[in-house]
Amino acid sequence: MSDYIDIAPEVAEAFAAGKPVVALESTIISHGMPYPQNLETARAVEQDVRDNGAIPATIAVIGGRCKIGLSPEELEYFAKGTDILKLSRRDIPYCLAKKRDGATTVSATMILAEKAGIRVFATGGIGGVHRDLAGNFDVSADLTELGKTSVAVVCAGAKAILDIPKTLEHLETLGVPVIAYGTDEFPAFYSVESGQKAPLRLDTPEELAAFLSSKWEFGLEGGAVIGNPPEADKALAREAIEGAIEDALIEAKEKGIQGRDVTPFLLARVTELTKGKSLEANIALVRNNARLGAKIAAAMVD
Amino acid sequence: MSDYIDIAPEVAEAFAAGKPVVALESTIISHGMPYPQNLETARAVEQDVRDNGAIPATIAVIGGRCKIGLSPEELEYFAKGTDILKLSRRDIPYCLAKKRDGATTVSATMILAEKAGIRVFATGGIGGVHRDLAGNFDVSADLTELGKTSVAVVCAGAKAILDIPKTLEHLETLGVPVIAYGTDEFPAFYSVESGQKAPLRLDTPEELAAFLSSKWEFGLEGGAVIGNPPEADKALAREAIEGAIEDALIEAKEKGIQGRDVTPFLLARVTELTKGKSLEANIALVRNNARLGAKIAAAMVD
Amino acid sequence: MSDYIDIAPEVAEAFAAGKPVVALESTIISHGMPYPQNLETARAVEQDVRDNGAIPATIAVIGGRCKIGLSPEELEYFAKGTDILKLSRRDIPYCLAKKRDGATTVSATMILAEKAGIRVFATGGIGGVHRDLAGNFDVSADLTELGKTSVAVVCAGAKAILDIPKTLEHLETLGVPVIAYGTDEFPAFYSVESGQKAPLRLDTPEELAAFLSSKWEFGLEGGAVIGNPPEADKALAREAIEGAIEDALIEAKEKGIQGRDVTPFLLARVTELTKGKSLEANIALVRNNARLGAKIAAAMVD
Ligand SMILES: [Mn+2]
Ligand SMILES: [Mn+2]
Ligand SMILES: [Mn+2]
Numbered sequence: 001m002s003d004y005i006d007i008a009p010e011v012a013e014a015f016a017a018g019k020p021v022v023a024l025e026s027t028i029i030s031h032g033m034p035y036p037q038n039l040e041t042a043r044a045v046e047q048d049v050r051d052n053g054a055i056p057a058t059i060a061v062i063g064g065r066c067k068i069g070l071s072p073e074e075l076e077y078f079a080k081g082t083d084i085l086k087l088s089r090r091d092i093p094y095c096l097a098k099k100r101d102g103a104t105t106v107s108a109t110m111i112l113a114e115k116a117g118i119r120v121f122a123t124g125g126i127g128g129v130h131r132d133l134a135g136n137f138d139v140s141a142d143l144t145e146l147g148k149t150s151v152a153v154v155c156a157g158a159k160a161i162l163d164i165p166k167t168l169e170h171l172e173t174l175g176v177p178v179i180a181y182g183t184d185e186f187p188a189f190y191s192v193e194s195g196q197k198a199p200l201r202l203d204t205p206e207e208l209a210a211f212l213s214s215k216w217e218f219g220l221e222g223g224a225v226i227g228n229p230p231e232a233d234k235a236l237a238r239e240a241i242e243g244a245i246e247d248a249l250i251e252a253k254e255k256g257i258q259g260r261d262v263t264p265f266l267l268a269r270v271t272e273l274t275k276g277k278s279l280e281a282n283i284a285l286v287r288n289n290a291r292l293g294a295k296i297a298a299a300m301v302d
Numbered sequence: 303m304s305d306y307i308d309i310a311p312e313v314a315e316a317f318a319a320g321k322p323v324v325a326l327e328s329t330i331i332s333h334g335m336p337y338p339q340n341l342e343t344a345r346a347v348e349q350d351v352r353d354n355g356a357i358p359a360t361i362a363v364i365g366g367r368c369k370i371g372l373s374p375e376e377l378e379y380f381a382k383g384t385d386i387l388k389l390s391r392r393d394i395p396y397c398l399a400k401k402r403d404g405a406t407t408v409s410a411t412m413i414l415a416e417k418a419g420i421r422v423f424a425t426g427g428i429g430g431v432h433r434d435l436a437g438n439f440d441v442s443a444d445l446t447e448l449g450k451t452s453v454a455v456v457c458a459g460a461k462a463i464l465d466i467p468k469t470l471e472h473l474e475t476l477g478v479p480v481i482a483y484g485t486d487e488f489p490a491f492y493s494v495e496s497g498q499k500a501p502l503r504l505d506t507p508e509e510l511a512a513f514l515s516s517k518w519e520f521g522l523e524g525g526a527v528i529g530n531p532p533e534a535d536k537a538l539a540r541e542a543i544e545g546a547i548e549d550a551l552i553e554a555k556e557k558g559i560q561g562r563d564v565t566p567f568l569l570a571r572v573t574e575l576t577k578g579k580s581l582e583a584n585i586a587l588v589r590n591n592a593r594l595g596a597k598i599a600a601a602m603v604d
Numbered sequence: 605m606s607d608y609i610d611i612a613p614e615v616a617e618a619f620a621a622g623k624p625v626v627a628l629e630s631t632i633i634s635h636g637m638p639y640p641q642n643l644e645t646a647r648a649v650e651q652d653v654r655d656n657g658a659i660p661a662t663i664a665v666i667g668g669r670c671k672i673g674l675s676p677e678e679l680e681y682f683a684k685g686t687d688i689l690k691l692s693r694r695d696i697p698y699c700l701a702k703k704r705d706g707a708t709t710v711s712a713t714m715i716l717a718e719k720a721g722i723r724v725f726a727t728g729g730i731g732g733v734h735r736d737l738a739g740n741f742d743v744s745a746d747l748t749e750l751g752k753t754s755v756a757v758v759c760a761g762a763k764a765i766l767d768i769p770k771t772l773e774h775l776e777t778l779g780v781p782v783i784a785y786g787t788d789e790f791p792a793f794y795s796v797e798s799g800q801k802a803p804l805r806l807d808t809p810e811e812l813a814a815f816l817s818s819k820w821e822f823g824l825e826g827g828a829v830i831g832n833p834p835e836a837d838k839a840l841a842r843e844a845i846e847g848a849i850e851d852a853l854i855e856a857k858e859k860g861i862q863g864r865d866v867t868p869f870l871l872a873r874v875t876e877l878t879k880g881k882s883l884e885a886n887i888a889l890v891r892n893n894a895r896l897g898a899k900i901a902a903a904m905v906d
Contacts, residue, residue, distance in 0.1 A: 004822050089779030093819035093828075094804050097811070107779065115823070134436045134738045137770040139777045144751070147446070165560075166439040172561060173441045175391035175409065199561060200396050207399070215395035218306050219417070258769075259776060259803065436738045449748070467862075468741040474863060475743045477693030477711065501863065502698050509701070517697035520608050521719070 002115055004096055008069025014055040015117065020297035022049045023068075023113035023121035023151070026060035028286065029075070030084045030103035031264045032124070033279065034271075039079035041283045045290045046075075049122070052294030059112045061087060064099030068116045078103060086260055088141045106153060107145035110223060114149050119212065119300065121151050122293030124286045125189045126225060127263065128158035128167030131249060138262070139170065146223040147174035152212050154226045154293040156285040160189040161245050161266045164196055172199065177215070177224045179208065181292065187229040190281045191238040198227055205292065209299035228292045234284035236277060244273035304417055306398055310371025316357040317419065322599035324351045325370075325415035325423035325453070328362035330588065331377070332386045332405035333566045334426070335581065336573075341381035343585045347592045348377075351424070354596030359420060361411045363389060366401035370418040380405060388562055390443045408455060409447035412525060416451050421514065421602065423453050424595030426588045427491045428527060429565065430460035430469030433551060440564070441472065448525040449476035454514050456528045456595040458587040462491040463547055463568045466498055474501065479517070479526040481510065483594065489531040492583045493540040500529055507594065511601035530594050536586035538579060546575035606719055608700055612673025618659040619721065624901035626653045627672075627717035627725035627755070630664035632890065633679070634688045634707035635868045636728070637883065638875075643683035645887045649894045650679075653726070656898030663716045665691065668703035672720045682707060690864055692745045710757060711749035714827060718753050723816065723904065725755050726897030728890045729793045730829060731867065732762035732771030735853060742866070743774065750827040751778035756816050758830045758897040760889040764793040765849055765870045768800055776803065781828040783815065785896065791833040794885045795842040802831055809896065813903035832896050838888035840881060848877035 007015070014021050024045060029038045042058065049056035057069040060078060067074065078084060078101075085095050085102035089111060095102035104112060106126050113121050127140025140162075146153065158167045168186060171178050180186055180198030188194035202208050208226060215224065229235070248269035257265045271279045309317070316323050326347060331340045344360065351358035359371040362380060369376065380386060380403075387397050387404035391413060397404035406414060408428050415423050429442025442464075448455065460469045470488060473480050482488055482500030490496035504510050510528060517526065531537070550571035559567045573581045611619070618625050628649060633642045646662065653660035661673040664682060671678065682688060682705075689699050689706035693715060699706035708716060710730050717725050731744025744766075750757065762771045772790060775782050784790055784802030792798035806812050812830060819828065833839070852873035861869045875883045 002822055004818075088776065089824065090776060090781040090803065092824060093781060093815050093822065094783075096822060097814040097818040111824070129439060133439060137733060137737060137767075137773045139773070141777055141779050144777055144779055163439075168561070169439045169441070172390065172392060173443055173446055175443050175446055177392040177395060197560075199392065210399040211395050214306075214399040218304055218395065218398060220391065220394060220413070259772070431741060435741060465741075470863070471741045471743070474692065474694060475741075475745055475748055477745050477748055479694040479697060501694065512701040513697050516608075516701040520606055520697065520700060522693065522696060522715070 005066045005068060005115060007116065008057065008067065008071065010055055011057045011069035018301060020054040020294070020301045021057050021118050022054045022290065022293040022297050023109055023118045024056055024058040024290070025106060025109040025123050026058055026078050026103040027086055027105045028124055029078045030081055031086050032267060033282070035079055037279060037283065039076060041286060042075050042079060045287055048287050048290040049294045052291045053298040054294035057118060059104050059109045061095045061102040061104070063101065064096045066112050068112065088260065089145060090141070106142040110145050110149045110151040110153070113151045119151055120154065120293050120297040122154040122289040124282055124289070125155050125157055125159040126153055128162040129170050131163045133163065133166055143170055143174060146171065146176045146225065148222050150216055150221050150223060152224045152226055152296070154228055154289045154296065156189045156230050156289060157187040157194065157227045158189065159263060160241060161249065161263065164188060164194050168196055171225060176222060179211065179224065179226050181208065181226055181228045183229050186227050188238055189285070190230065190236040190241045190278060192229045192232060192235050193238055205295035205299045208296045213300065228289050230281065230285040231288055234281055236281050241274065241278060244270045244278070247273060307368045307370060307417060309418065310359065310369065310373065312357055313359045313371035320603060322356040322596070322603045323359050323420050324356045324592065324595040324599050325411055325420045326358055326360040326592070327408060327411040327425050328360055328380050328405035329388055329407045330426055331380045332383055333388050334569060335584070337381055339581060339585065341378060343588060344377050344381060347589055350589050350592040351596045354593045355600040356596035361406050361414045363397045363404040363406065365403065366398045368414050370414065390562065391447060408444040412447050412451045412453040412455070415453045421453055422456065422595050422599040424456040424591040426584055426591070427457050427459055427461040428455055430464040431472050433465045435465065435468060445472055445476060448473065448478045448527065450524050452518055452523050452525060454526045454528055454598070456530055456591045456598065458491045458532050458591060459489040459496065459529045460491065461565060462543060463551065463565065466490060466496050470498055473527060478524060481513065481526065481528050483510065483528055483530045485531050488529050490540055491587070492532065492538040492543045492580060494531045494534060494537050495540055507597035507601045510598045515602060530591050532583065532587040533590055536583055538583050543576065543580060546572045546580070549575060609670045609672060609720060611720065612661065612671065612675065614659055615661045615673035622905060624658040624898070624905045625661050625722050626658045626894065626897040626901050627713055627722045628660055628662040628894070629710060629713040629727050630662055630682050630707040631690055631709045632728055633682045634685055635690050636871060637886070639683055641883060641887065643680060645890060646679050646683060649891055652891050652894040653898045656895045657902040658898035661722060663708050663713045665699045665706040665708070667705065668700045670716050672716065692864065693749060694745070710746040714749045714753045714755045714757070717755045723755055724758065724897050724901040726758040726893040728886055728893070729759050729761055729763040730757055732766040733774050735767045737767065737770060747774055747778060750775065750780045750829065752826050754820055754825050754827060756828045756830055756900070758832055758893045758900065760793045760834050760893060761791040761798060761831045762793065763867060764845060765853065765867065768792060768798050772800055775829060780826060781819070783812065783828065783830050785812065785830055785832045787833050790831050792842055793889070794834065794840040794845045794882060796833045796836060796839050797842055809899035809903045812900045817904060832893050834885065834889040835892055838885060840885050845878065845882060848874045848882070851877060
């Protein structure tokens with residue numbers, strides 16, 4: 001294990017006992033939701049993992065140390081923090097060298113999970129290919145990471161602000177399996193329907209676990225995207241949310257928002273424009289993914 | 303060797319005796335040509351390899367087992383099969399975990415060839431950057447594979463339905479050598495001329511073998527594209543084929559064909575539109591590539 | 605060490621004594637500047653490295669042998685040479701197998717530096733995403749190399765002929781850290797200002813060294829871009845140079861210049877159009893980067 005990594009006691013015990021562990025990201029806490037919903041959700045998600053047979057390991061960097069599992073106080077610190085870096089792969093060395101605090105996005109969480117030996121990671125949605133690709137060539141580092149780091153990401157698809165067909169094409173280009181869980185369609189984050197068929201479909205946590213085991217045993221490095229549709233009664237209709245997203249995208253462009261600031265800006269504006277409905281749906285889908293992640297991790301141990 | 307791999311007796315003997323082996327793909331049999339031309343071609347191609355001093359290893363997955371070399375019965379099964387998966391890198395674990403049958407595309411054949419220790423692979427054409435890149439961001443996983451998997455692909459260039467200049471640019475971006483054999487121009491699959499100069503030119507199998515040995519001995523992982531122009535008397539004039547390709551592309555767009563279905567649809571339509579001439583040219587060029595592949599593999603052993 | 609590599613005596617002594625070494629590229633000599641300015645600059649740059657506490661290792665291929673450090677005669681040979689290949693990653697095996705002479709671009713220099721154990725490399729500017737990406741999909745192999753090869757490139761940003769915002773986006777996609785040295789803005793090669801904020805800022809060679817050590821100690825393979833702004837009194841105003849660049853780009857398109865010929869053509873035309881001012885600025889910035897590279901390499905040894 002790297003010198004830079006601290007394993008929380010509960011996670012270390014799970015490793016020693018061969019119990020399933022699910023990685024969780026911290027950017028969703030510090031940059032993805034407002035307080036206090038972020039803290040409530042982070043706690044609920046950890047409990048969802050426990051209730052479904054696995055141990056949660058929320059991942060973050062504190063004072064330049066990589067934390068695999070946060071204490072309740074640390075969770076609260078990230079929920080209230082105002083000076084927390086947002087870490088993608090490229091930003092990790094800065095946070096380590098400067099001994100700063102950083103919240104991990106999907107790519108950084110995958111890296112730290114892999115280094116700690118955790119194979120299943122549950123989150124809301126992955127990054128992807130941004131709309132107006134020709135104009136900005138903005139493609140999330142999450143996709144590159146999925147092409148090389150061997151962690152499965154359980155999500156409700158790509159964040160809704162993205163170009164879903166181009167994101168699926170790019171994942172194919174990178175050789176990343178994309179599996180819809182219990183449905184033929186790749187989910188659209190807030191919505192069940194995306195209009196895009198997923199390349200693969202599997203129907204049980206056991207099938208997903210067998211798929212992942214075959215992949216890595218055979219020596220096919222890299223991640224996998226498990227697209228878990230949001231629960232129908234908590235999802236938003238695609239046409240209902242799409243207008244808010246388009247308005248937010250226009251606004252971001254007018255304000256010249258770029259790089260790592262794009263996604264948090266858009267998510268915050270969509271929450272305002274939907275009067276909080278998008279936030280409610282977001283919380284529900286993250287919890288739904290945590291439950292599935294725990295079941296997959298448990299099935300991989302069996 | 304991975305637990306998932308079965309080496310056919312003839313191939314195992316060749317390995318033991320240090321004889322040259324050429325990998326061949328199976329998607330061209332199951333999804334690339336109609337029956338019975340596909341079976342005739344598969345047999346002829348294997349014979350072409352033998353006649354030029356190497357042992358053929360047609361690669362496929364049967365019942366979740368990776369086969370390096372197929373028996374005559376297995377070859378026929380793939381030629382007639384209707385429930386055979388088309389496997390790119392991302393699809394392999396599904397086929398293994400479900401114990402299904404799968405035909406390997408260029409990317410999957412490269413992966414299995416490398417795992418079996420085969421360095422030369424002959425096929426028709428590689429995938430590449432699709433036309434209308436800005437509209438669909440559709441770039442074949444074959445290019446990604448060429449960037450990391452150490453197998454040389456002997457082909458008549460990229461499939462003619464693709465954007466050849468952009469495919470060449472992307473191979474440069476990925477650090478993949480592209481060599482025209484015995485000509486300055488990169489071939490255009492059905493046609494000798496593409497209008498694009500190849501980055502490198504070599505004129506004998508021995509020169510190609512020396513190039514590949516230098517690459518891998520020096521530790522430059524990844525593949526190489528050896529562009530072998532189709533025989534002049536069996537090639538089609540570029541302007542003759544281009545109209546059929548454009549019509550097929552428009553049709554595919556209208557029908558909303560996407561992902562792994564695009565290439566088989568276009569190839570079948572072009573065959574219809576050219577009244578079979580494109581199929582004849584395709585068969586001839588695959589055989590031409592098999593002969594060159596065998597000579598390169600033999601030169602690498604010497 | 606690979607059988608293909610020769611370490612110059614002065615560099616071998618530095619390795620043995622644990623002294624800092626800075627890699628320098630040779631394409632800037634053979635294809636990047638006219639004679640005799642190229643030779644004067646190559647000599648001055650080596651002296652700049654020495655004056656700042658490190659040993660220079662100019663990298664090239666001679667007769668198929670990879671040279672880590674050139675003698676004065678070899679430096680002159682590259683400055684006057686007319687039959688010298690321009691080597692990107694994909695071209696190296698050709699040069700080795702044919703026992704030719706080749707000048708290394710950024711990607712090839714990174715590869716040879718890494719194989720020789722050199723971690724810091726100073727040059728003028730990196731390649732990047734070309735303008736008109738949608739039209740030509742032309743993205744430099746330097747960016748791919750930065751995504752996987754563990755060498756820090758000290759530069760004045762990306763070459764000015766490129767699309768700087770898209771280059772920064774693609775580096776983010778690939779997980780490559782981009783650090784502006786002593787400024788918030790990513791430099792624009794000839795100019796201090798690019799209009800683009802750099803993702804990270806560090807202010808001393810010691811901070812840069814600590815960043816790089818954290819990155820590689822933690823096991824995050826791949827390079828880093830250290831954007832060193834040109835000295836204010838030797839830089840050109842962005843609007844002054846931009847007109848010449850745009851004229852040169854139009855001319856290159858009209859003449860159908862492609863692939864590895866694009867950058868040398870544009871640099872030569874910009875020099876003509878600016879009546880040599882761009883060449884003067886180029887020389888000054890390369891020397892400025894060599895000085896910073898030496899300081900970083902020295903700080904990494906301490
Ligand atoms: Mn981005
Ligand atoms: Mn595709
Ligand atoms: Mn290029």
